[in-house]
Amino acid sequence: xxxxxxxxxxxxxxxxxxxxxxxxxxxxxxxxxxxxxxxxxxxxxxxxxxxxxxxxxxxxxxxxxxxxxxxxxxxxxxxxxxxxxxxxxxxxxxxxxxxxxxxxxxxxxxxxxxxxxxxxxxxxxxxxxxxxxxxxxxxxxxxxxxxxxxxxxxxxxxxxxxxxxxxxxxxxxxxxxxxxxxxxxxxxxxxxxxxxxxxxxxxxxxxxxxxxxxxxxxxxxxxxxxxxxxxxxxxxxxxxxxxxxxxxxxxxxxxxxxxxxxxxxxxxxxxxxxxxxxxxxxxxxxxxxxxxxxxxxxxxxxxxxxxxxxxxxxxxxxxxxxxxxxxxxxxxxxxxxxxxxxxxxxxxxxxxxxxxxxxxxxxxxxxxxxxxxxxxxxxxxxxxxxxxxxxxxxxxx
Amino acid sequence: xxxxxxxxxxxxxxxxxxxxxxxxxxxxxxxxxxxxxxxxxxxxxxxxxxxxxxxxxxxxxxxxxxxxxxxxxxxxxxxxxxxxxxxxxxxxxxxxxxxxxxxxxxxxxxxxxxxxxxxxxxxxxxxxxxxxxxxxxxxxxxxxxxxxxxxxxxxxxxxxxxxxxxxxxxxxxxxxxxxxxxxxxxxxxxxxxxxxxxxxxxxxxxxxxxxxxxxxxxxxxxxxxxxxxxxxxxxxxxxxxxxxxxxxxxxxxxxxxxxxxxxxxxxxxxxxxxxxxxxxxxxxxxxxxxxxxxxxxxxxxxxxxxxxxxxxxxxxxxxxxxxxxxxxxxxxxxxxxxxxxxxxxxxxxxxxxxxxxxxxxxxxx
Numbered sequence: 001x002x003x004x005x006x007x008x009x010x011x012x013x014x015x016x017x018x019x020x021x022x023x024x025x026x027x028x029x030x031x032x033x034x035x036x037x038x039x040x041x042x043x044x045x046x047x048x049x050x051x052x053x054x055x056x057x058x059x060x061x062x063x064x065x066x067x068x069x070x071x072x073x074x075x076x077x078x079x080x081x082x083x084x085x086x087x088x089x090x091x092x093x094x095x096x097x098x099x100x101x102x103x104x105x106x107x108x109x110x111x112x113x114x115x116x117x118x119x120x121x122x123x124x125x126x127x128x129x130x131x132x133x134x135x136x137x138x139x140x141x142x143x144x145x146x147x148x149x150x151x152x153x154x155x156x157x158x159x160x161x162x163x164x165x166x167x168x169x170x171x172x173x174x175x176x177x178x179x180x181x182x183x184x185x186x187x188x189x190x191x192x193x194x195x196x197x198x199x200x201x202x203x204x205x206x207x208x209x210x211x212x213x214x215x216x217x218x219x220x221x222x223x224x225x226x227x228x229x230x231x232x233x234x235x236x237x238x239x240x241x242x243x244x245x246x247x248x249x250x251x252x253x254x255x256x257x258x259x260x261x262x263x264x265x266x267x268x269x270x271x272x273x274x275x276x277x278x279x280x281x282x283x284x285x286x287x288x289x290x291x292x293x294x295x296x297x298x299x300x301x302x303x304x305x306x307x308x309x310x311x312x313x314x315x316x317x318x319x320x321x322x323x324x325x326x327x328x329x330x331x332x333x334x335x336x337x338x339x340x341x342x343x344x345x346x347x348x349x350x351x352x353x354x355x356x357x358x359x360x361x362x363x364x365x366x367x368x369x370x371x372x373x374x375x376x377x378x379x380x381x382x383x384x385x386x387x388x389x390x391x392x393x394x395x396x397x
Numbered sequence: 398x399x400x401x402x403x404x405x406x407x408x409x410x411x412x413x414x415x416x417x418x419x420x421x422x423x424x425x426x427x428x429x430x431x432x433x434x435x436x437x438x439x440x441x442x443x444x445x446x447x448x449x450x451x452x453x454x455x456x457x458x459x460x461x462x463x464x465x466x467x468x469x470x471x472x473x474x475x476x477x478x479x480x481x482x483x484x485x486x487x488x489x490x491x492x493x494x495x496x497x498x499x500x501x502x503x504x505x506x507x508x509x510x511x512x513x514x515x516x517x518x519x520x521x522x523x524x525x526x527x528x529x530x531x532x533x534x535x536x537x538x539x540x541x542x543x544x545x546x547x548x549x550x551x552x553x554x555x556x557x558x559x560x561x562x563x564x565x566x567x568x569x570x571x572x573x574x575x576x577x578x579x580x581x582x583x584x585x586x587x588x589x590x591x592x593x594x595x596x597x598x599x600x601x602x603x604x605x606x607x608x609x610x611x612x613x614x615x616x617x618x619x620x621x622x623x624x625x626x627x628x629x630x631x632x633x634x635x636x637x638x639x640x641x642x643x644x645x646x647x648x649x650x651x652x653x654x655x656x657x658x659x660x661x662x663x664x665x666x667x668x669x670x671x672x673x674x675x676x677x678x679x680x681x682x683x684x685x686x687x688x689x690x691x692x693x694x695x696x697x698x699x700x701x702x703x704x705x706x707x708x709x710x711x712x713x714x715x716x717x718x719x720x721x722x723x724x725x726x727x728x729x730x731x732x733x734x735x736x737x738x739x740x741x742x743x744x745x746x747x748x749x750x751x752x753x754x755x756x757x758x759x760x761x762x
Contacts, residue, residue, distance in 0.1 A: 359583035
């Protein structure tokens with residue numbers, strides 16, 4: 001894809017900022033398993049916490065291509081930071097922008113876009129992982145409020161977020177079509193609390209938390225989208241989220257390839273025969289093929305997403321075939337690029353040998369981080385299920 | 398040599414110990430990157446520091462086959478503990494086979510875990526370089542051995558030293574002047590095995606510290622490599638078995654879309670792949686260890702075994718992680734540790750890419 005001059009400039013300035021201000025701290029936050037508050041403040045000051053939100057709502061006024069550029073650049077530096085920002089932007093700000101009423105947009109987006117507040121997205125439950133429609137958290141209407149009861153798990157930013165897009169069943173008998181509603185929940189709402197914060201294999205600077213709703217009172221004006229239409233909100237949001245995720249994985253893969261190449265060149269300069277080994281050359285060639293292909297599919301998906309979200313935000317009717325196309329391609333690009341990234345990172349580990357295993361050198365962290373992209377926002381096994389059913393014409397939803 | 402009855406007893410003892418005592422501690426051992434002192438005592442009490450060492454020095458005197466089974470059992474619970482025991486036992490067996498009477502006196506403490514052994518060979522890490530010079534009353538050793546298992550805490554270190562005249566093995570000991578053991582390095586996997594750089598700064602070694610004759614040196618090095626490769630293969634088998642165990646338990650218990658995920662064909666295929674890998678590696682190791690116990694050279698087979706076993710372990714652990722979905726990424730579950738440990742032993746002890754060349758040379762002539 002040909003990026004515009006402005007997009008290239010944006011990428012350059014994001015890269016410079018991340019390399020100068022963030023890169024040197026990421027090993028620290030990973031090891032300490034600490035949320036990088038100071039970094040998030042810096043990122044917010046750069047205006048990046050609302051990159052794809054219109055200026056009138058406090059954002060930077062860019063769109064999905066630029067969102068992709070941002071997340072890709074984060075992927076080069078630290079997937080944990082990318083996850084925090086990706087969840088905030090792609091999974092909280094975006095659905096509020098796409099599905100919010102004017103009141104909701106102007107109430108929530110400005111502080112989120114300026115990074116004064118952090119966003120999160122809560123869909124997964126103990127019994128509703130891959131089977132996302134099977135959520136048990138209930139929303140019962142009581143006067144002008146909905147009373148939420150239940151719990152969410154694995155919520156990125158969950159213990160740090162001020163504003164959370166929460167999915168609950170308004171009518172369990174209806175299932176995903178009509179029975180699930182999205183709500184905007186503030187962390188100060190009565191009956192909301194944070195449970196367990198998980199210790200993870202990777203992306204350790206980002207937090208993953210359990211959320212508890214005990215008679216949590218949510219005003220009815222905080223329904224996001226229509227009552228009972230929450231599953232569409234979730235799926236549409238995740239269509240974008242997955243493409244962002246793929247962009248992050250692409251960034252990690254591309255950076256890792258560069259690291260691998262500079263390591264081999266450096267070893268060559270020191271007199272090592274590493275660069276002459278065909279096994280090493282082929283690992284580099286294979287990684288270059290992978291990264292090249294990943295770049296093409298990510299850029300292509302971002303273009304599609306841009307068009308799709310533009311229509312959704314305007315409230316236009318999206319042709320069914322186009323929506324299904326974006327959705328399937330989003331599943332494809334997520335699974336494909338996350339696996340590419342894992343392969344490239346695995347090769348980098350092999351080329352670096354023991355040094356790759358050492359904490360603090362970088363490869364070890366990237367290796368641990370790489371596994372999550374194959375899991376979150378729908379495991380790659382679920383993506384395969386979705387892709388196959390769509391292609392075979394077996395989708396029932 | 399231990400009788401076959403004794404061998405069976407030790408195996409079942411270790412199996413029980415691994416399941417009941419080691420497994421519950423494994424996660425903590427990994428995150429603390431430390432094998433607790435009490436555990437060393439328990440390992441001693443079941444003979445884990447004298448598996449190969451002859452009985453006259455307090456060892457078990459088990460054949461190599463038994464050691465591989467035992468190491469695999471330990472590895473099923475904790476790869477770190479297994480790797481530490483493996484390196485220690487190899488150091489002991491070399492001392493036992495090639496040591497002088499005086500050198501062998503170390504064995505009585507080693508076999509009881511009062512001292513811990515290590516092996517520092519160049520072939521285990523491509524970046525290790527140690528030079529050594531002969532002078533009138535002995536040797537002067539200079540250099541650094543990288544990523545030595547047990548390196549941070551070992552009391553006795555069988556060290557490969559190279560000069561223009563080829564390699565020799567020197568017994569270095571804690572407390573020798575200029576013998577500096579680095580701190581345990583933070584690693585992706587096998588984090589508690591005390592893997593460290595060991596420095597030799599003008600270390601003076603009397604001639605009586607040299608192990609065996611000059612002719613023995615090559616044999617010893619081959620035996621050490623062979624032993625490490627087979628031992629690591631056994632640990633890999635243990636990790637794969639543990640991965641299968643965790644994956645099966647999870648797949649049967651996790652319900653999605655109204656049924657246990659074990660009912661899905663894609664999950665069944667993964668389980669089947671792990672199982673097939675375990676079975677083929679298991680019979681491969683079984684065969685090689687039996688040949689080795691007939692005192693035959695299995696050097697190139699051991700190299701091949703290390704490649705296929707560790708690759709299989711990493712694949713199995715990754716599949717187990719996939720089956721666990723999001724839970725696989727959470728440290729309350731053991732599978733993420735299995736992945737990290739498996740990847741680490743793919744690289745440690747001789748890189749797979751180099752070991753593959755041994756096989757190629759053998760086949761291509």
